[in-house]
Amino acid sequence: MSASTLRIALVGNPNCGKTALFNQLTGGRQKVANYAGVTVERKEGRFTAPSGRVLQILDLPGTYSFEANSPDEQITRDVCAGNYPGEVPPDLIICVADATNLRLHLRFVLEVKRLGRPIVLALNMMDTARRRGILIDVPELQRRLGVPVVETIAVKRGGVRALIERVDGEMPTAAPVEPDDAASRADLHAQVRDILTATVTMPRATAALDDAIDRWALHPVFGLAILAVVMFLVFQAVYAAGKPVSDLIGSGFGWMGEHVAALMPAGPLQSLVVNGLFGGLGTVLGFLPVILVLFLFILTLEESGYLPRAAFLLDRLMLSVGLTGRSFIPLLSSFACAIPGIMGTRSIQDPRDRLATILIAPLMTCSARLPVYALLIGAFIPMRYVFGVFNLQGIVLFALYLAGILGAMAVGWVMKHLRRDKSEHALLMELPSYRMPKVRDVAIGLYERGAIFLKRLTGVILGLTVLMWFISTFPSPPAGATGPAINYSFAGYIGRGLQYIFAPIGFNWQISLALIPAFAARETAVAALATVYLVGGEATGGLGHALAGQISLASALSLLVWFAYAPQCMSTLAVIRRETNSWRNVAISFGYMFGMAYAASFVVYQVTRMLT
Amino acid sequence: MRLSELSKGASAVVDRVHDAHAADPIAQRLRDLGFVDGEPVRVVAIGPMGGDPVLIQIGYTRFALRRAEAARVSVRAEVAA
Numbered sequence: 001m002s003a004s005t006l007r008i009a010l011v012g013n014p015n016c017g018k019t020a021l022f023n024q025l026t027g028g029r030q031k032v033a034n035y036a037g038v039t040v041e042r043k044e045g046r047f048t049a050p051s052g053r054v055l056q057i058l059d060l061p062g063t064y065s066f067e068a069n070s071p072d073e074q075i076t077r078d079v080c081a082g083n084y085p086g087e088v089p090p091d092l093i094i095c096v097a098d099a100t101n102l103r104l105h106l107r108f109v110l111e112v113k114r115l116g117r118p119i120v121l122a123l124n125m126m127d128t129a130r131r132r133g134i135l136i137d138v139p140e141l142q143r144r145l146g147v148p149v150v151e152t153i154a155v156k157r158g159g160v161r162a163l164i165e166r167v168d169g170e171m172p173t174a175a176p177v178e179p180d181d182a183a184s185r186a187d188l189h190a191q192v193r194d195i196l197t198a199t200v201t202m203p204r205a206t207a208a209l210d211d212a213i214d215r216w217a218l219h220p221v222f223g224l225a226i227l228a229v230v231m232f233l234v235f236q237a238v239y240a241a242g243k244p245v246s247d248l249i250g251s252g253f254g255w256m257g258e259h260v261a262a263l264m265p266a267g268p269l270q271s272l273v274v275n276g277l278f279g280g281l282g283t284v285l286g287f288l289p290v291i292l293v294l295f296l297f298i299l300t301l302e303e304s305g306y307l308p309r310a311a312f313l314l315d316r317l318m319l320s321v322g323l324t325g326r327s328f329i330p331l332l333s334s335f336a337c338a339i340p341g342i343m344g345t346r347s348i349q350d351p352r353d354r355l356a357t358i359l360i361a362p363l364m365t366c367s368a369r370l371p372v373y374a375l376l377i378g379a380f381i382p383m384r385y386v387f388g389v390f391n392l393q394g395i396v397l398f399a400l401y402l403a404g405i406l407g408a409m410a411v412g413w414v415m416k417h418l419r420r421d422k423s424e425h426a427l428l429m430e431l432p433s434y435r436m437p438k439v440r441d442v443a444i445g446l447y448e449r450g451a452i453f454l455k456r457l458t459g460v461i462l463g464l465t466v467l468m469w470f471i472s473t474f475p476s477p478p479a480g481a482t483g484p485a486i487n488y489s490f491a492g493y494i495g496r497g498l499q500y501i502f503a504p505i506g507f508n509w510q511i512s513l514a515l516i517p518a519f520a521a522r523e524t525a526v527a528a529l530a531t532v533y534l535v536g537g538e539a540t541g542g543l544g545h546a547l548a549g550q551i552s553l554a555s556a557l558s559l560l561v562w563f564a565y566a567p568q569c570m571s572t573l574a575v576i577r578r579e580t581n582s583w584r585n586v587a588i589s590f591g592y593m594f595g596m597a598y599a600a601s602f603v604v605y606q607v608t609r610m611l612t
Numbered sequence: 613m614r615l616s617e618l619s620k621g622a623s624a625v626v627d628r629v630h631d632a633h634a635a636d637p638i639a640q641r642l643r644d645l646g647f648v649d650g651e652p653v654r655v656v657a658i659g660p661m662g663g664d665p666v667l668i669q670i671g672y673t674r675f676a677l678r679r680a681e682a683a684r685v686s687v688r689a690e691v692a693a
Contacts, residue, residue, distance in 0.1 A: 214656070
């Protein structure tokens with residue numbers, strides 16, 4: 001590191017526009033990682049100032065106070081204080097404050113100042129402040145605070161030029177270090193009031209627009225209706241835009257695999273390339289469109305300020321099963337795919353609430369279960385009407401979705417009563433002003449999510465896919481073998497071994513075997529069943545007939561229930577590992593879902609057998 | 613009177629925040645957020661289920677508080693300025 005590099009820490013209250021400022025300063029040149037040993041995101045960027053000096057900027061997690069309540073707030077406190085292990089203390093702290101919310105944000109500025117480090121105050125969102133007629137006497141504010149104050153508009157090109165010039169200029173002198181105790185903390189509020197009285201004229205405490213929107217958005221009836229419409233649109237988009245592209249990618253890789261296969265001699269290598277490599281890449285990349293579409297909406301809702309409103313409306317409901325209002329969006333996303341759902345729990349600050357949400361997210365019926373449901377329902381549930389209007393097949397599908405939700409609620413409730421930490425965890429959630437989401441900020445967020453998924457998960461998922469391919473291919477069938485090759489492979493042996501475990505829930509060895517590739521991706525269960533039952537892969541209707549002849553109704557229902565709860569797929573487990581940084585949580589997820597699926601299938605199988 | 617007892621639209625002035633137990637982090641956070649003696653507050657909205665959480669306007673900010681959180685804040689009637 002050259003001596004001319006200036007290390008800058010960016011701090012501020014949540015919703016002060018800090019991330020937008022960071023994006024504006026650094027552009028796309030950011031490095032996103034985790035702090036060692038914790039799942040808090042570490043974002044760093046750099047740029048070269050006009051003087052030629054390199055400015056290295058660390059975007060610290062937003063916090064209201066150094067009296068930290070969560071791991072991310074502790075990191076902000078410790079890095080600013082210069083005692084976070086592995087982080088060089090910052091040369092300069094840029095404190096970001098929302099000019100329209102100074103009553104809250106100035107208190108934290110004063111708290112940062114007491115650390116005795118050089119700081120610059122970025123008075124952000126000055127455009128909004130001016131529009132709302134808020135007058136701020138900046139020179140007087142600067143004099144009273146004793147730190148340089150610079151006006152910024154983070155969302156406007158060139159809106160941070162003054163800040164760059166100030167930071168690139170002469171280093172501000174640090175204020176004296178002051179002690180931190182209860183009396184002095186209370187004193188900070190008095191200081192803020194004095195400063196505000198002397199420097200700020202506020203025509204109105206809130207933005208008129210916020211009040212007008214919230215009258216509807218938070219209304220007990222209309223608010224919930226608006227939320228339902230928003231969610232409906234999100235799902236329409238996922239299935240209209242994300243899913244078809246995902247399917248296209250999947251079949252595209254299949255097609256490429258076949259063409260590559262034509263160029264290679266038949267044999268294990270060809271099979272590895274076609275089934276292992278291209279199949280695996282198709283699976284991994286196939287997740288991407290759904291993830292991106294969901295995150296496009298999540299980020300837009302977050303940037304606009306609507307996300308906390310949704311959390312406000314649903315907090316009571318989620319709290320009753322041991323979650324928080326903020327769990328709602330990640331859980332809902334999990335109906336499309338658990339991977340973005342679990343990645344989306346980063347918006348839950350509280351680690352306990354976040355973990356609880358991650359653990360139950362895979363119980364939401366994701367889109368990959370649908371092919372399995374469709375096959376089994378089509379084969380076993382007669383197409384007839386109940387009470388003349390309700391389609392029985394539809395009822396069963398609905399019941400499976402409901403089973404997922406009720407199961408998740410039950411698990412949430414049980415976890416709430418089993419966990420050691422029964423202390424009260426706060427909601428204490430700020431509802432920020434509504435803002436027009438900026439394309440740049442959403443795009444950067446989207447790029448980061450996509451990159452995290454591809455960089456950190458492709459290897460794992462691809463590795464597991466190749467492993468799956470290996471155990472389903474080797475050893476090769478002996479000469480003169482009549483059954484499908486998979487029967488003679490390791491997977492065949494494992495499947496036959498598993499049938500003893502699965503016999504009480506009605507699975508024969510073919511089904512047990514099909515569960516092995518299904519672990520790679522649920523939708524492959526259909527293809528696997530087709531293979532073991534020697535049915536052409538493309539004729540799903542044929543498979544339905546074959547199944548109906550070979551499996552009892554009780555076994556089929558049991559299998560449906562199994563897919564509703566079973567620990568799948570391995571990509572989800574890999575994400576849980578990444579997002580919680582713990583194999584223990586993966587084991588807990590796998591274990592409880594296995595137990596739950598087994599118990600539910602057992603009951604369904606045995607009861608159906610008694611009735612039929 | 614407690615903040616949790618105010619009805620929708622009602623205004624009051626904060627008296628103080630009470631610790632629910634020793635070293636209560638939620639109470640400390642409420643104080644840091646500005647729930648201190650003399651600060652005016654108003655109930656802007658209430659949640660659709662059982663009136664929980666409540667949305668409180670304090671200073672220029674709105675915070676959603678669960679009822680158990682709002683119950684830590686004692687308030688008094690607004691003094692006519």
